[in-house]
Amino acid sequence: MDVLPQQLLNGLILGSIYALIALGYTLVYGILGLINFAHGEVVMIGAMVTISALSWLLGMHLPLSPVMLVAFSLLMAIPVCALLGMGIERFAYRPLRGAPRLAPLITAIGVSIVLQNVAMMIWGRQYIPFPAILPSEPIHIGSATFLPVQGVIIVLSAVLMGALLLLVHRTKLGRAMRAAAQSPSVARLMGVSVDRVVASAFVIGSVLAAVAGVMVSANYGQAHAYMGFMLGLKAFSAAVLGGIGNLAGAVVGGLLLGIIESLGAGYIGDLTGGFLGSQYQDVFAFLVLIIVLVFRPSGLLGERSADRP
């Protein structure tokens, strides 16, 4: 049986998930030059809040379709994440603007640890199941199958990328964001309220995280206080692969990473004559990442360098 189409589709779905999270990473990075290590945890909180909200809504026995229920709970998760993002920015990053580059990295790690443990205190140590209300009947195309929610993920990551690209490159706010990223003090001289711009970037990033959290937990059927770490790491790698700070790069990087992982896991064995197996899937993915960066030091779609001696 030819499994290649299915493998590519698997990669595409996984990649879209990475892309969805990578967008948030890259947006914040593009503005602040900051690796927001806590982004994965915001994704996790988004997932947790959605599931809680969903369970609550289900308990009320409203005459709503499952999709509507999920949409409503997403609408509850979004403000929570937006507030959380704003709070993180306000208290953990803003005071460190202009501090040595690594200082906010450390607070980001601190925020991650705090959020993981707070989540565990609130939602417990268990894995939380995503209520099984979404259609689970796979859709077939050719020899490949996928779930409806996975289709939504693919479409969503493309749509959100488009929307963000428009926002960042076609609007005044977007231009101000990029200006503030490069030189906050000069941006101020142009009349940009850097605090407001940065906060709005965090809010948008966190809304993206909420969406990603819902999609991830719906797809895998579960959420956990520590789910954000690995996802965040992969998404961050994807963002770098595509050229961090570049929105289209985040999506390209995400998709590529997903497909590489998928094909890696599926074919390393055959490629090496059975010598290596899928245990080297991540090695393979990182190797591709490294090779790409060695030849394109600022990622696939990394911006032209504006540095000159």
Place this chain on the structure above:
Amino acid sequence: TPSTTPDGKRIIVIGHAAPLTGTQAHIGKDNENGVRLAIADLNAKGFKIGDAPVHFELDSQDDQADPRMATTVAQKFVDDGVQAVIGHLNSGTTMPASRVYNSAGIVEISPSATTPRYTQQGFKNAFRVMANDIQQGRVLGEFAVDDLGAKQIAIIDDRTAYGQGLADEFEKAAKAAGGKIIVREYTSDKASDFTAILTKIKGEKPDLLFFGGMDGQGAPMAKQMQALGLKTQLLGGDGIHTAEFMKLAAQAADGVVASLPGRPLETLANGPAFKQRFETQYGKIQLYAPYSYDAMMILAQAMQRAGSTEPAKVQQELAKTDYNGVTSRIRFDAKGDLAQGAITVYRAQDGQWQVLKTIESQ
């Protein structure tokens, strides 16, 4: 000199170590609760050692599933003068910690570490109330071929000491029983996407898929098998025999087969009562709570028989254990492993683990 309670009972501190934060925290806490319940039961009974009434106290520490933390915690227990340790949860932490307990001469009973090497180190103070990978792997391998009729077998393991150890032993036993391993794939204990390896496995058309790993991976794996239309029988070890697995995999759990060392709780004298008391106090049993409960019970009884908490004596008495616990009848072989432990195989049906068969392992 151990202290006493206000009403004159001698206080005996028991150490417990498991990951209480991180991804395995729910299982760690479950272990802790098992010991907690045992201690509550013992204290309520007015337990006596050498005619002196005693009061057990629990000192539970988080080893974060990190080998270094495990030795640190172990040293802390030694310094604090705990009388014995129930733990650790993982093989990777039990191994280095056991050295510390051994050189301090403290008794250690692991409720859940399954690596055979734990008891192969020649440490007289090391025991476990859980079947090791060889015992469980053999039962599973034979069961897969003989009872489930599998000929073409696929294996996935999560590359942890537990998952890999169990999968390796399963592979050996399945081969010995006449099965053929046609594909072996790997994942990690942090992964949640298995579509790539499942797709590959689907292409090989096995008639059984064995997974060596835990519920956090097993459940999405079962779901993804369903979504990919992979209708192969899924078989796993104790790692997926959890309430959590049922909840997470939902209807995809149906038909999954998993083993659990010991006899079904319901068939044992104290089983149902234990279950009921545990669940009213701590919620659903995750996985190893009954084992840590038993571990604490046999420890207390060994102390009672020894008439002392002196480690050397307790250790001698422990070796002679013969006790009907909530998991099975517990006896030890010369190494400290379960002697002739029973292993039960279950099938998931409608959210319940239903007993398929109980197998006596040698």
Place this chain on the structure above:
Amino acid sequence: MTELLQLRGISKRFGGVQALKGMDLCIPEGTIYGVIGPNGAGKTTLFNIITGMYHADTGSRLLAGEPLPLTLKPYAIVERGIARTFQNIRLFHFMSALENIMVGCHRHARAGLFATLLNTRAARAEEASIRARAYELLDYVGLPRSAALRLANELSYGDQRRLEIARALATRPRLLALDEPAAGMNPTETEALRSLLTRIRNDGITVVLIEHDVKLMMSLCDRLAVLDFGELIAEGEPAAIRQDPRVIQAYLGGEA
């Protein structure tokens, strides 16, 4: 008069911009050689190519008759004896002035890893001599001793310019390339710079500099090259350049 640096047919393109077009240039040894031209003419690009910061698309260059391959890395070019300053000052901002100069001494020091770890007598002696030389250079460019231990970015603009020259001199160059050293200096300070550059030249170091201060350039330089749109439009002694109609039209305007 011998040629110290010779450029032949150097071209450089950035996307749609042809920054240099087949540039030929000879810098005679022992001169102060000026490069002038309108903004964006390609002067800095020329310097970047001379010092290896950019690789030219085509062309060749010779230093004292020896070929300098186009792909040579900047540090290797420093080894051959060319040092530079930057149009936008690029000091090591958070190192002291003295340390900045000591970094410039890097290529002449020999202490390796093991000598350093073992703190051998030779390593200590070398370190002391580097320090002494850094102080000498500080004096040489006219920075006060009190500036030695201040961070580079605490110095005033003019002092930073001077420090950058001292740092470049520390590499013991044969050719010193200065990109707008007088920018941001007032006339008085520019005078001091003039005597510094003359002194450097008199001490046997060839100086090539870019500058927009026409008065300074006309009186200071032995020869001038004029660039416009990436091409050499005139070359020669200042007196001749001043009269050149193309130069007047493209660069000097009413000033001349």
Place this chain on the structure above:
Amino acid sequence: MSGVKPRGLSRLSPAIMALATGRARWLLLALLVSAPFWTGALLGSYWVRILDYCLLYAILALGLNIVVGYAGLLDLGFIAFYAVGAYVFALLASPHWDLHWTPWLVLPLAAAVAAFVGAMLGAPTLRLRGDYLAIVTLGFGEIVRLFMNNLDRPINITNGPQGISGIDPLSIGSWRFDQGLELGVVNLVSAQLYFYVLLVLVVAAVVACRRLENSRIGRAWVAIREDEVAATAMGINTRNMKLLAFAMGASFGGIGGGLFASFQGFVSPESFTLMESVMVLCMVVLGGMGHIPGVLLGAFLLTITPEILREVISPLQQAAFGHQVVDPENLRMLLFGLSMILVMLYRPGGLWPSARRAKELEHD
């Protein structure tokens, strides 16, 4: 910037330095050298063990400090070299291959192999800047861990996830550290003996770092960190200097790994996760990047804080509420994370930054 400027300690640090140079220096030294005795006697071997880990992490942090603090290369895969050192030791001095080479040969070998691996891994990353470098080094760190986790087949080299146990402790002749040492009235246990070995190594590492810092090599590193273009324009071969930084840092990691293996007696890939790399980085940054005393302080605090919290949280909750209101373990990690945030907010340059860094902060 609007954060609080690092006045307190940087004013204090001359005072501490004065302390460390005056007569008090001897007192300090005596206190340090006798630490295992009084810690052991007053607090128990558990705390001696934690002191050992403080020293072990100090070696790692000093090594990473060379890469991150001096040369400004953000390395998120530092733990790989620690892993390499640990596995070199484990393979050459354990029953796994039944090799029992003398530790005093294996330790330098571990450092050398790690340095070699450091240079190898450093080579492809030279053109990368900032966060691209971070992610590539992170990738290398994971690759090394994954290899250790999987090289049990087709031929068994590392024993895979099961790890290698029974690793030889340090020994001199036929006397092994785990036997302890009787010195008249006092009896030194293994953890106390390791303390001295580690202390000697930390001192050696500090001396090495100080010498590097004040040499042309150290200056070249700082120059690269400040402005790579200007550094090459000063004749610095940035490629070689960066590789040297990677290799030097890695060799510290290798020694640390070797000692860890012998002290622990067991190694498995679980000990070399990304989180460990991140923690060592936190030690460097939190303490005061590029500043040896700061880095030492960082290593000390980050190792000891979780353990102190372990000791105090439960009793404190018990005393305050009569029962455990929240899970002490989660609370412990939460407070740990919180303290990391607070330290950075109040001292963005680290707890004890170098004079240079402190000034950098004043300038923003």
Place this chain on the structure above:
Amino acid sequence: MSLLSVRDLTVHYGGIEAVRGISLDVQAGELVSLIGANGAGKTSTMGALGGLLKAGGSLTYDGVNLARLPAHERVGRGLALVPEGRGIFAKLTVLENLQMGAYCRNDRGQIARDLADQLAQFPRLAERRGQLAGTLSGGEQQMLAIARALMSRPKLLLLDEPSMGLAPILVEQIFTLIQRIASEGVAVLLVEQNARQALEIAQRAYVMESGLITLSGEAKALAADPRVRAAYLGH
């Protein structure tokens, strides 16, 4: 009442006092020059006015106390600063940089016209409108910085060494431009090393030395002052 009124302004860097209590005024539509040696404190003064540096003393602009106005709100009220060292946004294109200049404005049509004006004024920028500003040559960047400031339609324009790094023809052009702007009613405070020309076009001027204003008055008079001629005009 003057448009900008500065009384006892001080600026500190750590322990260093770079500006030590100066007072100056700029009337509406007036062109005032501020000259002084390197390190005299000119840039620090401008930084304080633009809101980039913390300052002591009292600053009043257009009847408002500037201490209450964060940097980004000053622009909206017509106070624009062209900082020393250009401060262009390197990763934005030339066009985007110019658009940033008009960030505080909402009159789209007028913005578009102003943009066209600036591009006509600096044909080199028009040629390079899509280029990343960071890759421009030094002089091109300087043109961009000036053009960008003009995009904000200021009432008071603070220029810190606008002629630095410009070729002679352009220097002429810039000074003419500054004069024209002032004649259109925009007040200008100009810091220049090119003291001769700065004094030529200005109505009034201040001379700064070591953080203090030592001389002030009519620009013509100062240009004739022997002390000024010796120290700043190179005679």
